[in-house]
Amino acid sequence: MTLDRTNAMRWGTGVLAVTMLAGGGGYWLGQKGGPATTETGSAQSGRKILYWYDPMVPAEHYDNPNSLSSMGMKTVPKYADDAPMGDAMPGVSVDPAARQNLGMRVVAAEMGALPSALTVTGTIDFNQRDVAIVQARSGGFVTRVYARAPGDVIGAGAPIADLQLPEWGGAQTEFLAVKRLGKPELTAAARQRLRLMGMSDALIGEVERTGRTNGTVTIRSPIAGVIQSLDARQGVTLGAGQTLAQVSGIGTVWLNAAVPEAQAGIVRVGQSASATLTAFPGESFAGRVSAMLPAAQADSRTLTARIELANRGGRLRPGMFAAVALGSEGGQALLVPSEAVIRTGARTLVMLALADGRYRPAEVRTGREGGGKTEVLAGLAAGEKLVASGQFLLDSEASLTGIAARPIGGGK
Structure with missing residues (x-):
């Protein structure tokens, strides 16, 4: 009886071993879900095995199921019926367990x-479309210079210098003489001549009202902004058309963004943009691309996207560095x-x-x-x-x- 019990135990152990071997190959890639991946299982299912391989290294092929790939992984079988045949829908099959693994x-x-994925850098610059050139309309000399210097921020109408213009005095004398003739047509023509010489209607009205000439004129800035250059100095003799000052407006500024040449094709005029500056953390400034400059920078292989920004309070100063996010077109x-x-x-x-x-x-x-x-x-x-x-x-x-x-x- 003891011998029979021993034989029974040996027989049970053998069955257990075969069962474990049969269940060890249940994972494969590219299969339709079927029998275990042993040679016996394949023969029973009628499916032909071409070779064994590791899905992580599919180029390596092995001729037996006990092989290990170069990555140390156990190989799985590649069946002949995995390839698309006839009119069957082509594709690679993966069972749920393999998908999870x-x-x-x-x-x-x-x-x-x-x-947006395009973030570039740029610098603040003056709006070159908002520039005023202050000139002498007639020859004369400077009698007074107000306390101005390049870099000063001035408002619209701020005085820059007083000029004595002898030509204006002579023209005003002629105007008063014509006016005394009492001929409206001649008076209107003389008044228009004063306008063409650059005199304001206020100055002409003052001469007409008081009957006295005034050859001294105060030159004022036509816009608010920054004085870029100032050539007016007291006692200097001026010729007609000579520049006294150049003023750049600061109501709006340009942000010149450097766009890599490889990405320039996705930037378009009118596209939205947002700028952030280290001087104002947590704050962004919105604008739009107003122009893509035609020339590329040869040293950096970038193109310049010009973005116009509103400059409320004059906080954006030319020369400041900014990070620019170019938004999508929506x-x-x-x-x-x-x-x-x-x-x-x-x-x-x-x-x-x-x-x-x-x-x-x-x-x-x-x-x-x-x-x-x-x-x-x-x-x-x-x-x-x-x-x-x-x-x-x-x-x-x-x-x-x-x-x-x-x-x-x-x-x-």
Whole structure:
């Protein structure tokens, strides 16, 4: 009886060992879900094994199930019926356990607005369209200079210098003489001559009202801003048209942003922009691209995007450094996660998630990128599902089994 018990124990141990061996190969990539991955299981299922391989290193092939790959992983079988045949839907199959082990994540292509991804640097500059040149309209000399210097911030109408203009005095004397003739036509012509010489209506009215000439004129700034240059000095003799001062307005400023040449194509006139400066932490200044300058900087290979910013209170000073985020145009686009895009150099692919756990590469044409999203211009439709994690392994498996990528424009 003891012998029989011993034989029974040995028989049970053998069965247990066979059972463990049969259940050890239950994981494989690219299979349709079926029997265990042993040679016996394959024979029973009628499926032909081509070779054994490691899904992480699909280029390595082995001739027995007990092989270990170069990465030290146990190999799994590659079945002959995994490859697409006839009119069957092409694709790589992965069972649920394998999907979980690979950490595969499936997302859907969806319509949305592409957030900004282009952040560049720039510097504040004067608005060169807001410049006033103060000149002497007639020859004369400077009798007084007000307390001004280059770099001073002045308001509109601020006095700069007093000029004595003998030519103005002579013209005003002639005007008074014509006025005494009592001929309105001649008086109007003489008044227009004074205007053409640069006299203001207020000065002409004062001469007409008092009957006295006034050849001294106060030159004032026509705009508020910063004095860039000042050539008026007391006692200096001036010729007609000589520049006394140049004033740059500061109501608006230009932000010149350096855009890399490779990304200049996505920047357009009218596009929104937001600037942040270290001088004003936590505050942003909004503007729009007013121009893309035609010349590129040869040393940095950048183009200049000119952005016009409102300068309330004159806080933005020329020369300040800014970080510029160029916003999107706000249009809707078909977006996919950037990590789901496979760029091979010759083409761009995504891995489609088909029915019944099958996956197939699809060729796409991409556009802009931003915020972890990529715009798909062609090759994909809204709502189609694709793999965002683990797609590179599936793409390698598809290449090994000869599964063709779905071309742009559809088709098989």
